[in-house]
Amino acid sequence: MDLEKSISTLNNPVRRQILEWLKDRSNFPPALPGHEDLEGVCVAYIQEKAKLSQSTISNYMGLLKQAGFVIAERHGQWTFYRRDENSIQAFVTAVQNELLKP
Amino acid sequence: MDLEKSISTLNNPVRRQILEWLKDRSNFPPALPGHEDLEGVCVAYIQEKAKLSQSTISNYMGLLKQAGFVIAERHGQWTFYRRDENSIQAFVTAVQNELLKP
DNA sequence: TCCATAAATCGAAATATCTCGATATCAATG
């Protein structure tokens, strides 16, 4: 848990929005045939919703992954991203511990 | 509660450190004669501990104040800063609500 | 009123972040 990296990753409204969207698969188009059973959302769907360039979103997802907020899983040519709830919970706890008085 | 501004204010290790220091008055030199009853710590003390320039610390304290993390109270030529525990708690709650799944 | 001290504001240089288009990589398929 690198608090520094986590905070700077969250210091961007689009990245926070992506984490929000990823709470619910139904924020994105239905899975393509053959992907129905896979968890997570591919980059193209996230890009479409965020309306930023492909490279920017790929970069953002890399940052979210490095910070531990999402898990990436490659299946064929697609990378599926999903939230890492445990890691997100750990961050929230760390923020509490750092900010709130003993 | 402007989450945007709060997060960007916390996106700096020195500002977070200052909030940490302000948890306990005894992290700073004893109050000057006549200031014993006043809550909070003056800018000069914070500057001394942070080892950054006076203007930088004044700026940081302004940001922390705008974000609602500290309360400033002027007494004579000194400005005393102290944590705003309610506001800090509100921020932590907002982070929880934004990040954790329903 | 003049001076000294504390803090705030200003202007600027160095560094970091954002965001893009172009290019590279990697996997599937004919």
Added chain:
DNA sequence: CATTGATATCGAGATATTTCGATTTATGGA
């Protein structure tokens, strides 16, 4: 193995943040 489609990486321009020293403002005291 050449092509296509998905994603990752690269290089760069625009913008934002960090941090400073210099200046300004506010206050209290001689």
